Amino acid sequence: MRRTNFVLTIALVLPVFAAATPVAAFSRIDPGEGRSDSREGIIAVPLPPLPGAAPATTPSQLPSSPVHEGTDAGEVPLSPADEADDAAAPAEGDDAQPDQRPATSDETAPTPFRDGAAAAEPLAADIAYGEESLPRPVRDLRSRLIEIARSGEIERLRPYIETGEDGTVLSFGPTIDDPIEFLKASSGDGDGVETLAIMLEILEAGHARVEPNAPNEIFVWPYFTQVHLEDLTAPQKVELFELVTAGDYQGMLDFGGYNFYRLGITPDGRLAFFVSGD
Template sequence: MAISRDPLFGYQAARFGAAAGFVVLAMALATPQALALSEIQREDVPVSEEEENGSGEIQREELPPPAPVEESEPVPSEESQPAPPPADMSVPLPDPIVIPRDPQPTDVESGAGQDEPVPEILYDVELLPEPVQRMRALIMEACASGDIERLRPLLSGGENGTQLSFGQVSGDPIEHLRGLSGDDKGHEILAILYEVLAAGYVRLDEGEPGEMYVWPYFFAVPLENLTDPQRVELFKLVTAGDYEDMKNFGAYIFYRIGISPEGRWIFFVAGD
């Protein structure tokens, strides 16, 4: 085959050869750069000789002095402040308030003290002086009638009037008795008064100016010394719960009545 001698063909061939050589040269140059970059990424960050040997020193610089503080109120020191109270210290409670009891009237006090002999328990009304028998009978008749007004003429007045309370009774005495009753007609208090006079009695302060006859005898007898029949008598007036309360208190504190040897109605009270 004949080779063309065309000048244009030779020029194009020369251009093609130059271009091919340029490509080969570029590829040769690019390969070492890629290898070099990959190798740099795998290498450790270089450390200076001072840091490697640990001989580097921290540079210290002196700071300027602080600005003067303006004068203000002095802050108390810890020594001047009061020490807190101990954790286990408790605030003391105030003393309990003691309300003194009103003294009982002397003519209602029991004649059986701890050092005094227990008086004789009596049931026979024939042993009572006639004035005492008469007053007792009149009070029981008034109670049985159901009319509380029938007690009015039997009550004493004045300084030695019949005592119906440990305090002063204000107003009408019959209305006071009616107010003690659980009903508005006073039937309950009439029944209590009747049952009290139906019980046994004792004679207190025999031969003394304050001699009297008192019903019921439980007022003058220690409750812990009662026999079984006597306890049955007591339960005609009070409940078993009242009895336990009175034992804890140490005395009979339900209603009782006193009549003087002259037949004067001295008292009809309840309480301590």
């Protein structure tokens, strides 16, 4: 009977001892070991790393290469070569950039004469010097005008200047009341002497017979009115510089033609124009 009670006692005690053993073992764990925080008796134990995950790095273990800024989380920064290619490519939606390549040797710039200038195309003309080839009426009037110009007395021009709608053209502006007073006012000295000097220089230069044998035939001084100034030879430029300065010549190239004084005499010996401009 005692043996039976002892066996029963052992059978009852073993389950209780087995159940109490884990609790006693768990209570022996140091509360500060392997935890990151403790709140109200709850112990937080760090989780083991996931299979295949990269180990965590500390600040001292970070790579020394610079970090590319401006990328969102999870994006891989571009390499310097890729960034250069991306910057060179135009962005979608942007307007196409104009071609800014430098001009090659085959791309020639326009000359000043042709750039923005409405060049007056010369009419058909014969170029000559002196008076031998001039018709008699033209030769006589030219001789008289040269004589008056050398005299310095501009009033002597009055009989040769016709007035009215089809009269002698002295200006491209409004109608002139008194042609001699106009020529004086146009002269640098105020008395018309400079104007006479210009007339003399023009009449002693070469002339052009414009539209020979045509109804509008006329003899014009100087002949520079009927040539392309950019094609002048060196001797011809000397002749032109007897009338104007090199600066005036450059201005004429920009303008597109000769625009200084010119004088025209009709085949019947009438002074058609003595005017500056074109």
